[in-house]
Amino acid sequence: MKKLLFLLLWMLGTLTVSAKHIIGGQVYYKFVSSTPNGDYTYHVTMRLYRICESGNNIAEMPNAVYLTAFNKDNNAEYKVYFVSRLGFTTKNLGQVDPCIVNPPPVCFQVGIYETDVTVPSNKKGYIISFQSCCRDNFMVNIEADPLPYPSTGYGTGATYFTELPGTEEGKLGNSSPTFNKEEATLVCANKKFTYDFSATDPDGDKLTYAFCDAYKGGRTTDQSGIPAQSDPPPYYSVNYISPYSGSSPLGPNVSIDPNTGIISGIAPNPGKYVVTVCVNEYRNNELIGTLRKDFHINVTTCVKQVVASMPDKYAECKSMTITFLNNSTLGKPYHWEFGDGATLDTDDPSPVQHTYTTPGLYTAKLYVDKLSNCGDSAIAKVYVFPVYKADFTYQGSCTQKPALFTNTSTTDMGTMTYFKWYFGTGISADTSNSPNPSFLFKSPGQYQVIMFARTSFGCEQYDTALVRIYDKPPLFSTSDTLLCSKDSLQLQASSTSTGTYSWMPNDYKILQPNTPNPIIFPLKDTTYTVTFTDDQQCINTKSVFIDVRDSLIVHTMNDSTVCTGDPVQLTATTDGNYAYTWTDLQTNTVVGTTLNPTVMPSPPRTQYAILAQLGKCHTADTLSLKVVNPPNVKAVPDTSICSGSPVLLRASGGAYYTWSPSYYVKSPKDSITWATPKDTTLFIVTVTDTLGCPKKVRDTAFVAVVPPVHAFAGNDTIVILGTPFQLHATGGIRYTWTPPNGLSDTRSASPIALYDKDMTYTVTAYTKEGCTGTDDIFIRFIKGPEIYIPNAFSPNGDGVNDLFRPIPVGIVAMNYFRVYDRWGKLMYSSTAYMKGWDGTVRGEQAPVGTYVWMVEGVDINQKTITLKGTVTLVR
Template structure:
């Protein structure tokens, strides 16, 4: 009862949609065929709903040809060459095809010239609109259709014809029943074909339902209405397609009208050429009580003579199988999913009768191809130079039926290839699982997976920083994927270095090609090099010349690799000349230095003692100390190298300023000889009368009366012929200092202290000098 209600509701909806003004487009595809001389036969196939449709087929239809820049290059007006109904068929006599489903198909065929052009062309037809009753397309009322086909760039294919589908698609399928359909195609050029479920394209709209010419590319796909998608077109068991055979399968679980797309791509020598896109609306209808015989077809056994059959029949009570083995009459079975051992490889046709539980006249019969094929084994070899990310994969697949004619490589990094052999470069190191699916027929592919290890490749990189004056180079290692480094500085090798910064000192000038080798943990290497120029260092050197007894010294610069010179003559004078001359006021050993600077601002320094003796006139003055009797000399000849004194008493000195004391009074001849051991000697002398000194005399009062009467009010020490300075301290009876002065000869004491006037009494004084000290008492009388 519930199923009957679903049927009534479905057909009521179709009638209701008819009255509500649905339109007419239900599908189409576009094909072309090259017939030589840049001529193409073009065939446009369009399907319309002849019940719900409001508009007839376009006659003529406007077809546009667009170049690779999406610019219109040609517009063709095409007329219908054939028009007929698409039969509503199903493989059972127990179902009357729905009378409320009516599709017409029209074909437009014409020939047009198309000149080869870079990037190829698109042939395009557009029409609006689709049926409003479609339930899996968003905004269906304003969604039109675009049917197009691409002519490839002539460098890919000088001539080409795109694939052509073999069969018309079914107009309806049964809800909750297995749907299996051969959606395969053929190709005039024999190119390899690959199938997929794809998105139909939208195009045109209600405002311009019949664009003349079509709108320029690109074209957007239709938008499926959730929960439907390209991976879930009908609901239920999703619609799938065998990419090799084009067999589509599904078990829809919802009633209604659905749009789906099937694309067949063509490859030539592993390179994509073009494709054909079929856009079609199918009706999912209830099929009550029918018995449908269905075999999963083709049934394929690879490398085994026994075929196992899958029975997809619907509403059957029992089954009768005939396996098509002509070598025996007993190749039958009543098992739902039987198996049969065939005598040899080859193609067979199995027959299945699905028996109805209600009426034997509703039994359904179907046939299915059976392929018993020899085993096929995928295999491939790998060629790789160690530490290189580039790999060469060569097909080695084999089988009794011959070598491979189909390949699908998965490189493990997202890259897919369809050629026989593959050269592939990995971007990142790591372990990749590489798989090859190969076959020599559409039914027995084999898969082999191998692991490849892409080793991390080091990248050598370093910078240099040159210290010219130290003849040192600092290198900084910025290498990647390296664990150790080797350095060749051309005068020395350093191995297994882990530091990222090194300083290397060179011993000589020159151009050195520094080579750096980075080594990874896996032993992979990379190298880089850089040339450094070590310039020569400056070398300071000079000699000098001077005439006898002259003060003019000539300097001769013997330095090399220098551009600046700084002389220090050792007497406070300097020069920047290359080879200067200098007149000295001094003589003897004089430290002369030369600092030189190179073009790279490097310096060198040399210090030498320059010795010479110049003529100096001997002369001197003297004075006698009245206290000590010591004779000191002054105004002695300047800048002589040597001084020789003879004091006339048998004693001598070589000091410039000697101090001398005679032992007894008398007249002495004191002489001075300068530079005496050279040709520049000179002498001077003078007679000196010497008398022993009388010495100093001290007078120390023993009392004073500080009472302010002007008589004997102060205490003062008198010194006659003073020879030194005395320190005076005065103590009271308790040892406290009441007066102190550092110069007793010039100071006086008035009897005062820090805390006022002292009292009358006896006080002790202490007089200190360099020769000793003297103590005594002072009586203060007030």
């Protein structure tokens, strides 16, 4: 697998290096001699063109190549010629326009390979061929073909060949033309340019020029770096990318003169383009050979310091006054010459109007920055032959018949000499040069039709119209409808087109059946069909179904009980779409004209009637609604309770009750029940009764739950015996302390404690709602100031005596507390108040034994107390 991967990478590397540097080539020949036995010798020359760059993945011009001769009678290989390079030149851009801001380098190399080829005469002649495996992948106008070349397995490349004549094709002893120039030419994107592809024929034959297809290539190089021999014909054209093609390789704005071989026009957008020129050689009006040159043209972006630009022709001939547009470089002086002797100098780039006094053809010229060495100019032909107006009309809008277009253009000078119609279908055959063409649109739709017209004086204009084409003429008619058998009906039909109408059935039950609006009076269900025929005899039909009714059916909803103050939607069922009238029978007022109106019935009872009408046919039905009051529900209490306390919920006003949220309620279906909410809760009771009003009525009881009271009496502490200590409680708005022993005030938040033995005090904190919470504080009264040190500790994790620490009494600052092993190694050190040693050193348990400690602190009298001793660590 590794060998296969290496081979693929080597092949891809060879493919890249070996061919992408080649940008074109040509093969041509010159007759040398012939022998009596029919052998002909030609001197064959191939020119290869290469980019000038060098570096990684860019091979140099080949020192030698293989040229392969194929017999055209059977496409069999005749002979392979190993040809060394005879000549080498570099073509650089000569004179660079100094007014281009960023002139790019233009350079290519030419390699020349020559050899004599001797072949026996045959019928069709011989092909002398050279192939390169791969073109540049980034060509604008051709695809980087992913498909393999049919006989070689390689992708898009290039094939350069010439055809030696045979007895039936060409002229034996003929010499092919040769191209005259090998120029490095700068082609600027979207600018005018010319490129000389002219040729000379040594036999004096007539030459014509045309763009033609480039061909794909073949194999890569052999191991020596020399391009391998060619594959036999036939050869295949490269795949062009629309809108480019072999006959239009640089787009629609570039052409080649068939008589001179000069390529000219407006260059396309920047990029690399494949261009192939075929020189056809004629003798006595007979085609005897074709010379081909395949070349990559680089189109680059050029920025000129000054650019003069305006339309190159003003030919509308609308009046004697012409509006000239200036699309030139801004911020420069402009000099206008209008061709009739009048001039204008201005710095304003806005459009310029000039009125001519005499009709005629003028040449206008615009100079931009005329006095500068980099100034530029543009010319335009001006046709002043007023008044000309392009116009047309059309008839016919149906796919069944051609539309007729009529030129109605007018001109005061000359005659109409040229027409070009575009019918907007997007197909190549949708044009015409007739003054009054007809065109069959095969599909319905909207088409933008354009007429371009020119007069004998060269005036040009176009007119356009949006043509709407239908497969059937538009037709609108009455919709299917109901009809009372006692009534008549006027049908309606219309079209945006003109034409005639005909209704069927045409019997005694229809009046004026050949009009768009007949009157009918059928006695039974009938389908009427209207046929519309437009002026082009295109036809469309519509059908109208008339549902004839002798009687109507309507039924209201059942009598029922509703709630006072509630809107009620009245409903009825019917057998058709009729006109409806609902009436309140108590007040004799109309309350609705739809099938399902909404009403507000009045207590204690309201009756309604519905009338259904279809012309002279009608029917009615009634209903009665009993109106009762909904329950008058009341829920209590809205109150506050302490956390954990129950509350008694009470509701009244109905027969059935439901409390929610039910998970706090002991009996959710009872009107009176206990609830124990954990948080503030809005209790909702839903009440119904048995009086007939189906409405559920709700009320709420809001119970605010006071959170648990977090009373705090302070942290347990040690106090110097005989020294007063001030307590401080939090968590409520008032407090009580117990027991009262030694307290200055049992109802103060911060009483003074002065006692002669250890004491636990309990504080009760009260909220404004009366909720309570308690907390304790233990006070140890010890003689001091002093620092008390235990003589042993057991850090075994049982929660008892796990920490060895000093107990300061009346000490305001700890200078240090240190523990050493018996060899003097420091085991623990801290200055923190009430902190101590847990019996570990750097995460490891210290061994059982005796340790030395030292402590120093400052008491409330600013006296320094220093102590030392030993402690036993046990486990």
